[in-house]
Amino acid sequence: LIISNMRGAMVISDETVSLNDLLFNLLDGSAKMNGSYSTKNHAIPVADFSYDLNDIDIAKTAKAFTTVEKYAPIAKQASGTLSSTLSFKTDLLADFTPVYETMNGRGTISSDEVVLEGGKFLKKLSETRMK
Numbered sequence: 001l002i003i004s005n006m007r008g009a010m011v012i013s014d015e016t017v018s019l020n021d022l023l024f025n026l027l028d029g030s031a032k033m034n035g036s037y038s039t040k041n042h043a044i045p046v047a048d049f050s051y052d053l054n055d056i057d058i059a060k061t062a063k064a065f066t067t068v069e070k071y072a073p074i075a076k077q078a079s080g081t082l083s084s085t086l087s088f089k090t091d092l093l094a095d096f097t098p099v100y101e102t103m104n105g106r107g108t109i110s111s112d113e114v115v116l117e118g119g120k121f122l123k124k125l126s127e128t129r130m131k
Contacts, residue, residue: 027060050085051087086107087105088103
């Protein structure tokens with residue numbers, strides 16, 4: 001994953017690391033991140049983050065992140081860009097796994113144009129006739 005033109009601030013204070021207006025380019029688009037990781041409660045650290053992605057290349061994202069390939073395998077057959085926002089807060093286990101019962105978040109995903117080509121699903125869909 002190539003990240004370029006990164007700027008912003010990271011502040012470490014009172015057992016908390018904060019990212020403030022971290023801006024950078026990746027996957028032919030841009031991103032902005034804010035958030036914090038707090039260990040004030042050593043037994044239950046807390047992550048509270050948000051991002052705003054703009055014009056990210058879908059195919060490059062599918063190649064770069066295994067979670068995209070796992071949860072949205074059709075992304076491998078997609079071309080185009082997407083934009084997305086996400087904010088979430090969760091408690092974490094010692095290995096940084098989210099405590100799902102405490103996870104709270106909200107987000108959006110949008111695209112002006114996506115083209116899908118190839119793949120078993122699309123082949124079957126193209127063979128289907130509407131009556």
